[in-house]
Amino acid sequence: MCIPGVPIPGPVMFFIFGFPEFDSNIKKYEGVKLHCDRCNNDSMEAIRHRRFFSMFWIPFLPLHFSKRIKCTICGSFRDVSKSEIDQLFKR
C-alpha cells in the first residue's frame, strides 16, 4: 500500500559490536603465585591479556596485547612489562 507523501522505508542496517577480552595463562610461569596486596593471599598469576574489536560476536581486530599479573581471588590486576614479569616470577 502506498500513501501519497509518506516515504517508503528503505533497507535498515544494524551492527552489533563489542570489545571482548581474553585472558590466558603463560606456560612459563604456570603454578607460580605472588602475594596480592589487596586481599592478602598468595594468588597473583601471570596472564596474557588480549582485547579485540568484535562484529556480530566474532572477534577479528586485535586492539591491545599485554602481560598482567592478576589475582584469582579478588580480581585486581596490573599491567607489567616483559622484563618486570621475568623479575617478579624469577624462581
Ligand SMILES: [Zn+2]
Ligand atoms: Zn587479591
